[in-house]
Amino acid sequence: MTIVSRTSDLIGDTPLYELARTGTGTRLLLKLDHLNPTGSCKVRMARQIIDEAEQAGHLKAGGEIIEPTSGNTGCGLALIALERGYRFTAVVDHHAAQDKLRMLAALGAELVFVDSPPGGGVASVRRRAVASRLATERDAFHPDQHNHSGNGNGYSSLAGELLDELGGVDVLVAAIGTGGSLCGTVRALRAHGARTRSVAVEPAGSIIFDGAPDVYHQTGAGSPAGFPVGRNVVHELIDESHQVADADAFACARVLARRNGMLVGGTTGGAVHVALRRLLDYPSGSTVVVLCNDTGEKYLESVFNVDWLRARDVYDEPAHRRVDRWLSAYADSVQVAQRDLRRRASA
């Protein structure tokens, strides 16, 4: 075991978890990146953005960083800022998960709230405008994660870990928002010669892949109507895109908690839902990896609270049973395949 003295030294080297396997030998693995400090993969890119800003001379000693955030990017920036002596201001809105806002405050971030109607569409547009104005007024560094190169670059370490552990990844599935985690990881995997198929999952109602705009409650992923999609969504790097309804994404996260004791957030639930749906479509023996964006502990008052779900009409009991049945069916098919193998070996 290595002893570290900075919290950010604990970023990366997150474990892999086998969630399902088909009778044809395809494995569904979860990359448990929610086990990073701050409970999210986004801390990888927060560190990279600050590294790049320091190298480019955009951050002076004791300077300020200002970014609009639904929480995870902010928590990552707050951590790196406090370690390096910068002030961090997060521009947030009241639709953010309360636990994320509390975590930002606990990490010493200043919170600036913008108001908006329910649904978050206008909120994220306003957050961005306010952050940009404040940064100009205060002569602060404004990373703009939707367009900053450090966002995608921050995931080359993740690609390296996958290659070290697995040798290669056939399919990478991830929820998409800024695009940094999926596109950054896939770009780095391919740069090392991997022939990885990339699968982006956005909430139904998000417009990244030209779907019809609507309200959705999966925070962090997707882009609402009126929000300009940034440069870190690199369409040429994305092979498949899928939409997932809030009810399915949340049911999947909840079944993973109940069945496996694995607490992940709603957008990870959505990505796992798509991977389970698609698993048999990939060639036998495929290694399919789902990136876990953040921990379910950030959503105990929302995704894991039936009253919160019912109030938003996104609680769907049959959706829970469906996910449970898929996981049981994969477990059964592995047993059948293993029995067949044993029979053939003893014949």
Ligand SMILES: Cc1ncc(COP(=O)(O)O)c(C=O)c1O
């Ligand atoms: C919970 C959650 N899921 C998914 C995403 C999307 O990740 P990316 O912005 O790298 O596309 C984010 C981004 O903030 C997030 O916080």
